[in-house]
Amino acid sequence: STMRSGYSLLRDPRYNKGLAFSEDERDAHYLRGLLPPAISSQQLQEKKLMINVRQYQLPLQKYMALMELQERNERLFYKLLVDNVEEMLPIVYTPTVGEACQKYGSIFRRPQGLFISLKEKGKIVEVLKNWPERVIQVIVVTDGERILGLGDLGCQGMGIPVGKLALYTALGGVRPSACLPVTIDVGTNNEQLLKDEFYIGLRQKRATGQEYSDLLHEFMCAVKQNYGEKVLIQFEDFANHNAFDLLEKYRRTHPVFNDDIQGTAAVVLAGVVSALKSLGGTLADHTFLFLGAGEAGTGIAELIALEMSKQAKVPVEETRKRIWLVDTKGLIVNSRKDTLQHFKKPWAHEHEPIKDLLNAIKAIKPTILIGSSGVGRTFTRDVIEAMSSINETPVIMALSNPTSQSECTAEEAYTWSKGKAIFASGSPFNPLQYNGKEFVPGQANNAYIFPGLGLGLIISGAIRVHDEILLAAAEGLAGQVTRENVEKGLIYPPFKNIRNISAHIAAQVAAKAYDLGLASQLPRPEDLVKYAKSCMYSPVYQNYR
Numbered sequence: 001s002t003m004r005s006g007y008s009l010l011r012d013p014r015y016n017k018g019l020a021f022s023e024d025e026r027d028a029h030y031l032r033g034l035l036p037p038a039i040s041s042q043q044l045q046e047k048k049l050m051i052n053v054r055q056y057q058l059p060l061q062k063y064m065a066l067m068e069l070q071e072r073n074e075r076l077f078y079k080l081l082v083d084n085v086e087e088m089l090p091i092v093y094t095p096t097v098g099e100a101c102q103k104y105g106s107i108f109r110r111p112q113g114l115f116i117s118l119k120e121k122g123k124i125v126e127v128l129k130n131w132p133e134r135v136i137q138v139i140v141v142t143d144g145e146r147i148l149g150l151g152d153l154g155c156q157g158m159g160i161p162v163g164k165l166a167l168y169t170a171l172g173g174v175r176p177s178a179c180l181p182v183t184i185d186v187g188t189n190n191e192q193l194l195k196d197e198f199y200i201g202l203r204q205k206r207a208t209g210q211e212y213s214d215l216l217h218e219f220m221c222a223v224k225q226n227y228g229e230k231v232l233i234q235f236e237d238f239a240n241h242n243a244f245d246l247l248e249k250y251r252r253t254h255p256v257f258n259d260d261i262q263g264t265a266a267v268v269l270a271g272v273v274s275a276l277k278s279l280g281g282t283l284a285d286h287t288f289l290f291l292g293a294g295e296a297g298t299g300i301a302e303l304i305a306l307e308m309s310k311q312a313k314v315p316v317e318e319t320r321k322r323i324w325l326v327d328t329k330g331l332i333v334n335s336r337k338d339t340l341q342h343f344k345k346p347w348a349h350e351h352e353p354i355k356d357l358l359n360a361i362k363a364i365k366p367t368i369l370i371g372s373s374g375v376g377r378t379f380t381r382d383v384i385e386a387m388s389s390i391n392e393t394p395v396i397m398a399l400s401n402p403t404s405q406s407e408c409t410a411e412e413a414y415t416w417s418k419g420k421a422i423f424a425s426g427s428p429f430n431p432l433q434y435n436g437k438e439f440v441p442g443q444a445n446n447a448y449i450f451p452g453l454g455l456g457l458i459i460s461g462a463i464r465v466h467d468e469i470l471l472a473a474a475e476g477l478a479g480q481v482t483r484e485n486v487e488k489g490l491i492y493p494p495f496k497n498i499r500n501i502s503a504h505i506a507a508q509v510a511a512k513a514y515d516l517g518l519a520s521q522l523p524r525p526e527d528l529v530k531y532a533k534s535c536m537y538s539p540v541y542q543n544y545r
């Protein structure tokens, strides 16, 4: 978009600086009289806003204040996020974004992103042309059917693409104008929303089958037609069956990845690799047990099996046998094979049936336990105690989001394991004291990966996303975990260094894309870390002449 002047300039979030417009800018851009006389620095504005945001008691109020800031003054919004990542992440992202989606209808002020519903069928190319930006580098798209661990939130899932893309910019340095949040609305099966007078989406049951895949196909084609073949499409929070089908269908024709399957997988693999620095042994020396065999569970399992297979030079069919999954019907075993969904079949190993997690732990004796069930409080005291009696240092990852769906809390993991566990969770928990010692839980969240992964794909102009690229992203993240981190029980680096971390992930990703011949941005830059950093968006105000 181009810069307006005067009254419209103050109302254009991309260029508005509020009181920070200089005397010269006020003269040149017809702003005289439209602003009070004081001139503020961006730093002072930031200080004022931080004071304001901290005064709100409720996280949802903070969320709304930040969204209003984003719609009023985009650079100031990103300056706040970049300078205060650890404080702001739980507000613009999990857990608060989950609550925001649940209440989206009532807190809704101005639409963000593009809504593409069944009503727009046959017109998606035109819909894309209504968006004010022409150059798009990354799209995050959801259909709202499985928002975090909260289930079907229909059209109100829009909070997720908006939040993820805010992180693309804040954590990965992708220009905000190049980011497009999209929600595909094919209805919702959430009865409560269908009855809610403030619901913002289509008031009908979800379309499925041909009608569903036709709309998605039209969208995928329209994106390529409008924005070219390099625009990255991140699938987010689709229900299991569609998530796997869409990835399978489009991975050979578009640069796509599914954050819940592949982003989460890369983050967890990086965490496990870091944990090995303190546990010792190689990946293949460990035994993994998952609670939850959906997108996250099977996605992580597959990437770990792949890495093991690469390291140990044995076929992936062999390494998969080190990894066990439990779903709602119990341990996934061979005798269940005929009734399993296709994405679970590779995990059906030879074993007698076991009904529940606790007995599975006793039988399998995992060294690493991963929660990817979307169901809170499923790592009970018995579960954690069983893990601690089998292992000197059990690794416990409670990945489900938001906090209410976490398989256990940090406090539970540390107290029930008597301080023995290495713990990480998808949603943040505060550091805590146990027996006079400080424990700092890590946040095993795909937010560590997708911004850097996206940046790496964008700067190299990658036209496809292969598994090798995800392994590179995981290596990039693991490489940023210091010995000092690991000694404190931290298997992830602190988020405050995230822009540097993202640059390293981006560099590894881009390098792999070039090596595999998938990169279209030529020539290949010499120093990819330096190049990634130089491409990053800075939220510092620019001077307008």
Ligand SMILES: O=C([O-])CC(=O)C(=O)O
Residues within 6 Å of the ligand: 093, 094, 147, 148, 149, 237, 259, 260, 400, 401, 426, 445, 446
């Ligand atoms: O959004 C998050 O915090 C992580 C994620 O992708 C999910 O839970 O679906």
Ligand SMILES: [Mg+2]
Residues within 6 Å of the ligand: 148, 236, 237, 259, 260
């Ligand atoms: Mg997600």
